[in-house]
Amino acid sequence: LLPPYLTLPPPPQLRFLPSIYFWSVALNAKAGGSSYYFETLTATITSIASLAYLIMATDQGYEGGSDTGDRQFFWIRYVDWTLTTPLMLLDIAGLAGANADSKMLLVMTDILMVLAGVIGANMNEDSSGDHEHYKWAFFALGMMFYMPIVSFLVSDLGKGSGKAGALSKKVGFFTLVLWSAYPVVWVVAEGTEVISPDTEAICYTILDVLAKSVFGLMIVSARDAIEDANRAGSGYTMGGIADDGE
Numbered sequence: 001l002l003p004p005y006l007t008l009p010p011p012p013q014l015r016f017l018p019s020i021y022f023w024s025v026a027l028n029a030k031a032g033g034s035s036y037y038f039e040t041l042t043a044t045i046t047s048i049a050s051l052a053y054l055i056m057a058t059d060q061g062y063e064g065g066s067d068t069g070d071r072q073f074f075w076i077r078y079v080d081w082t083l084t085t086p087l088m089l090l091d092i093a094g095l096a097g098a099n100a101d102s103k104m105l106l107v108m109t110d111i112l113m114v115l116a117g118v119i120g121a122n123m124n125e126d127s128s129g130d131h132e133h134y135k136w137a138f139f140a141l142g143m144m145f146y147m148p149i150v151s152f153l154v155s156d157l158g159k160g161s162g163k164a165g166a167l168s169k170k171v172g173f174f175t176l177v178l179w180s181a182y183p184v185v186w187v188v189a190e191g192t193e194v195i196s197p198d199t200e201a202i203c204y205t206i207l208d209v210l211a212k213s214v215f216g217l218m219i220v221s222a223r224d225a226i227e228d229a230n231r232a233g234s235g236y237t238m239g240g241i242a243d244d245g246e
């Protein structure tokens, strides 16, 4: 019997399609002499996810499961999240014209958020003792590290130049809603084990496709907005440095 993350559409092979599309847009922009900063970020995000899903499709990237007595735990997801969620924030921050300070805070707290989550997920009762009590402390830490991100998505968007600002608002709201569902799934899955690992995989898969592929499509298909961001220098120049190089 195939695990649910394989039987749920799209099949793993199709999950490469967004990446192939995003890379083709990036390389076309490059060939045409346009900037390809946002396209490269976006293509990298879905490519890393594609690799993670390929690892899961080959029955790897997890611990526990049927014959071990331990709940199946896909640690590969956290490798994916550690690498890709900062890149998504850079996408949004670039469109929003955020400065280097703001980007640094977002990226660092995001990494800490995911790390706290993966540590908490592993605080279980096992052969080395019962670590269950610490689980919620790490979850609380993860939620704390999530707060600067929430604050940014709620109040710092829309300041970007022209259409880029408007797009950052739209994509930022979409991100806020989807990202907030992850800790909810975590609580009922790794946290309290109310849902089965299979249901957990289905939830995360749906969220991943929306948060990465649909997210990416929203950005890459908005060439006008990307050009406004590039004109303002807010994407590829770390601190929104002006054209004169200062």
Ligand code: RET
Pocket (backbone or CB within 6 Å): 049, 081, 084, 085, 113, 114, 116, 117, 118, 138, 139, 142, 143, 146, 179, 180, 182, 183, 186, 207, 208, 209, 211, 212
């Ligand atoms: C954890 C648990 C600790 C508290 C919080 C979490 C948030 C996770 C998020 C994950 C987003 C993943 C995405 C993947 C894309 O494919 C680590 C679950 C706040 C926001 C967007």
